[in-house]
Amino acid sequence: MHRRLIAPGALAASLLLAIPASAADYTPGAPGIGDPYYPAYGNGGYDVSHYDLRLQYQPATDELQGTATLLATTTQDLSRFDLDFLLDVSEVRVNGAKASFTTSGQHELEITPATPLPKGTPVTVVVRYSGVPSTKSAYGFSTWHRTPDGAVAADEPESAWWWFPSNDHPSDKATYDVSVAVPDGTQAISNGTLQSTSSRLGWTRYSWRSNKPQATYLATLAIGKFDITTGTTAAGVPVVNAYSKDLGDNDGAARASVERTGEIVDWLTGYFGPYPFSSVGGYVPNTTTGYALETQTRVYYSPRQFANGSNTSVVVHELAHQWYGDDVSLKGWKDIWINEGFARYAQWLWSEHEGEGTAQELADYVYASHPADDAFWKVAPGDPGPDNQFDTAVYDRGAVAVQALRNEVGDDTFFAILKGWPREHAYGNASVGDFQKYAEKVSGKSLATLFDTWLFEPSKPAAPAARGASIAVAPATAGAPATAGAPAQPRSWKKIAATDSVHSG
Numbered sequence: 005m006h007r008r009l010i011a012p013g014a015l016a017a018s019l020l021l022a023i024p025a026s027a028a029d030y031t032p033g034a035p036g037i038g039d040p041y042y043p044a045y046g047n048g049g050y051d052v053s054h055y056d057l058r059l060q061y062q063p064a065t066d067e068l069q070g071t072a073t074l075l076a077t078t079t080q081d082l083s084r085f086d087l088d089f090l091l092d093v094s095e096v097r098v099n100g101a102k103a104s105f106t107t108s109g110q111h112e113l114e115i116t117p118a119t120p121l122p123k124g125t126p127v128t129v130v131v132r133y134s135g136v137p138s139t140k141s142a143y144g145f146s147t148w149h150r151t152p153d154g155a156v157a158a159d160e161p162e163s164a165w166w167w168f169p170s171n172d173h174p175s176d177k178a179t180y181d182v183s184v185a186v187p188d189g190t191q192a193i194s195n196g197t198l199q200s201t202s203s204r205l206g207w208t209r210y211s212w213r214s215n216k217p218q219a220t221y222l223a224t225l226a227i228g229k230f231d232i233t234t235g236t237t238a239a240g241v242p243v244v245n246a247y248s249k250d251l252g253d254n255d256g257a258a259r260a261s262v263e264r265t266g267e268i269v270d271w272l273t274g275y276f277g278p279y280p281f282s283s284v285g286g287y288v289p290n291t292t293t294g295y296a297l298e299t300q301t302r303v304y305y306s307p308r309q310f311a312n313g314s315n316t317s318v319v320v321h322e323l324a325h326q327w328y329g330d331d332v333s334l335k336g337w338k339d340i341w342i343n344e345g346f347a348r349y350a351q352w353l354w355s356e357h358e359g360e361g362t363a364q365e366l367a368d369y370v371y372a373s374h375p376a377d378d379a380f381w382k383v384a385p386g387d388p389g390p391d392n393q394f395d396t397a398v399y400d401r402g403a404v405a406v407q408a409l410r411n412e413v414g415d416d417t418f419f420a421i422l423k424g425w426p427r428e429h430a431y432g433n434a435s436v437g438d439f440q441k442y443a444e445k446v447s448g449k450s451l452a453t454l455f456d457t458w459l460f461e462p463s464k465p466a467a468p469a470a471r472g473a474s475i476a477v478a479p480a481t482a483g484a485p486a487t488a489g490a491p492a493q494p495r496s497w498k499k500i501a502a503t504d505s506v507h508s509g
């Protein structure tokens with residue numbers, strides 16, 4: 005009897021707890037995730053853990069249609085929330101119920117669920133959509149690349165808006181299943197492993213899986229007629245590469261470079277530790293762009309990267325990003341040095357490996373090549389600002405900073421830091437400050453002055469990043485005649501400089 009009397013009261017109390025106290029406690033998620041470089045990018049109020057994209061693409065008309073299913077968790081009491089997206093949405097469901105939606109700003113899809121969403125609860129969002137990506141733009145630009153036989157989405161920092169709705173910021177990483185139906189005879193390439201292909205009524209469906217956290221800008225889609233090669237690295241990582249069938253004169257050089265992927269991944273493993281993903285490779289579509297991009301597990305290369313012959317240096321750069329940028333992603337776009345300083349430094353290590361100039365020689369050459377009044381030294385790689393995010397200084401001064409660290413802590417400690425960092429922040433996000441802290445922990449040294457000098461001071465540091473003043477001009481660096489007192493141009497310089505169009509679309 006006692007239980008009977010008390011039970012309805014307890015039930016009522018628990019119901020009260022489950023009901024929102026008032027609608028006023030539920031507020032809209034912010035239209036941006038809070039990155040000062042790109043205030044409208046990403047969104048507030050939730051965190052995505054998985055994207056399931058089931059798409060169909062017709063190359064002849066550039067029509068893309070499909071359904072995106074997002075698994076997320078709310079991080080605040082939400083009355084509504086945004087996704088970043090440009091295509092035409094026909095229906096949105098939140099936890100199974102139809103939600104109302106509208107668009108705002110440059111690329112916001114505003115979704116109002118039928119019932120508000122309490123903080124800390126799982127949410128399933130389904131977005132049905134269609135559209136012609138090449139007709140959509142934001143801020144006056146598009147990064148959707150049509151090709152004679154298809155299209156490609158690969159750009160930084162924005163490419164998702166043209167093909168799937170997302171929380172478009174690298175601080176919200178998620179796993180992906182990308183399944184795309186294309187006309188028979190055409191292929192669809194994406195990240196990770198190819199789980200299956202199936203053909204029906206003239207359409208072939210390619211289903212790709214990226215089973216480790218991946219930033220939105222590192223998700224890629226390529227549709228076209230490709231020659232696909234497969235293999236396995238000596239260490240056992242499956243390799244999938246793809247080449248457009250109409251690369252023309254660049255075909256041989258592209259393959260002679262990208263087919264070195266397995267060898268280079270295994271070589272990088274010696275510096276960075278075990279390869280962090282389940283698959284690796286690259287693809288070369290017949291785009292007219294000039295850059296390459298470290299799209300996760302499946303690197304994007306413009307054919308122009310190979311216009312002057314093979315270039316393994318760009319392959320080294322993009323594969324180095326799989327550890328520095330993809331496995332450990334930046335927290336905010338100001339932390340770009342975490343990506344580019346180290347990808348460029350990997351090219352210097354490769355130069356050393358190839359006998360075409362040591363990292364120290366390359367650092368000396370960069371230092372000597374830019375006089376004190378050069379704008380190069382005005383760019384702070386540690387926080388370059390959105391306009392200079394992909395400036396050459398982020399790469400070259402950024403790599404000189406890495407060499408300065410090496411000289412400060414010595415080779416043994418330096419290489420321990422290089423290999424330990426991806427393990428320290430595996431599949432996560434980190435900042436320039438986090439790197440400094442980690443280097444200080446491993447070396448036992450205070451590195452504040454060193455980091456400030458090389459990454460943040462808007463002026464040319466007084467001394468080169470050398471141990472002592474012994475700037476040797478080694479026989480291996482006979483690329484260009486040395487002027488008195490100036491280091492010679494290392495033989496690898498031109499190949500490395502040729503990759504400077506990396507990222508600058």
Ligand SMILES: [Zn+2]
Nearest residue numbers: 325344347506
């Ligand atoms: Zn890069």
